[in-house]
Amino acid sequence: MKFYWPLMAALIIYTILCFFWGKSGIQSIKKMESIQTQLEHNLYELNQINLQLNEDLNSLGSDPERIAIQSRNLGFIKEHEKILFMNISGLSGSQQDVGKILHLEQKIDTPEQIFKWIAFIIFLSGSFLAFISERKRNTSV
Helix, strand or coil: CHHHHHHHHHHHHHHHHHHHHHHCCCHHHHHHHHHHHHHHHHHHHHHHHHHHHHHHHHHHHHHHHHHHHHHHHHCCCCCCCCCCCCCCCCCCCCCCCCCCCCCCCCCCCHHHHHHHHHHHHHHHHHHHHHHHHCCCCCCCC
């Protein structure tokens, strides 16, 4: 019975620490929610790029004028045709934005081992205090 209160105090401290800062604690959940929001936004941007690329693909398959323009961009010309190359920056339609690359940290720092040590130290100090108070009671009687 003399270890009951130190053990309960250590258990409560450990539970509170893990609840707020543990591997599946509130802080980790908030971090994962922000990563989820970033990934959803990135997925939306990639879907928009995919739609644009599909439109380009469909127009290349059916629009003869677009096919001619793209073939000229690749360097193909018709017989007796001359091409004048001009360097006008910003007017090229062949450049595509490929979206953002999100670098997510795989390692999430969880100090649960430290929490266990804190709880263990609280238990030992509580047990030590219980032992000392028990000894004082026995010597004063």
